[in-house]
Amino acid sequence: MATKAVLFDLDNTLYDYDTPHKKSLKEVHKILTNYISISFSRFIKLFNLAKCEIHRELAGSASSHNRVLYFQRLIEKTHNTVEPSLILKLYKTYWDTLLKNINLRKGALGVLKQLKKKGIKIAIVSDLTTHIQLRKLEQLKISKYVDILVTSEEAGSEKPHAIMFLLALNKLNVSPHEAIMVGDNAIADVEGANFVGLYTVLLAKGKLAKRFKEDYRKSDSVIKNISETLDVLKKRNHFSA
Ligand SMILES: [Mg+2]
Incomplete structure (x- = not known):
């Protein structure tokens, strides 16, 4: 046939995907430390928690992978409020870094x-x-x-x-x-x-x-x-x- x-x-x-993804998270953490004091391991823990929550809530849909939702959830946890400019900056940093590093x-x-x-x-x-x-x-x-x-x-x-x-x-x-x-x-x-x-x-x-x-x-x-x-x-x- x-x-x-x-x-x-x-x-x-x-x-x-895995290597550029790790690089992107390092860059996002760098940006975040301009605003709050947070260790990389704490950041990863919160990022994974935010990601798990979004996955659970939106399982099976494309939005379950949307990084803007992960960063929004993460910032709501670290700042107890929504910080639009910071969330958008983290989102942009994540994808700009990832896209620059994919081969x-x-x-x-x-x-x-x-x-x-x-x-x-x-x-x-x-x-x-x-x-x-x-x-x-x-x-x-x-x-x-x-x-x-x-x-x-x-x-x-x-x-x-x-x-x-x-x-x-x-x-x-x-x-x-x-x-x-x-x-x-x-x-x-x-x-x-x-x-x-x-x-x-x-x-x-x-x-x-x-x-x-x-x-x-x-x-x-x-x-x-x-x-x-x-x-x-x-x-x-x-x-x-
Ligand atoms: Mg695949």
């Missing part, structure tokens, strides 16, 4: 170029707000390779909800058996895509790539580097790279 489209997760699949994973650009050359469509299917994901595509300079973007903000639900994958297939006008999904999260990416009948590829990097015993959480292929996506396609399509 010829593959007509590849759906990619973005964060921690096409680029490494495509080794081999990712080669994969995108090769797919484009073969006429295979490329989708990004990602759990976050569209504004931020568009900024990432711009910063990573990959928008010319990407045919469509689906975010959970746009779909109304997050992966592993089927709507994320179905919306991407619908926009591309391809059937599930004509597409594959590549992602680093065994639940969001693999379970979700398995459910709609996509061929699934797990990028086994980091904590989210945990393997599960349940069949519906098992991917059809496991890869260690994003460049191996081409090997998977070669096996599936018998095309030569």
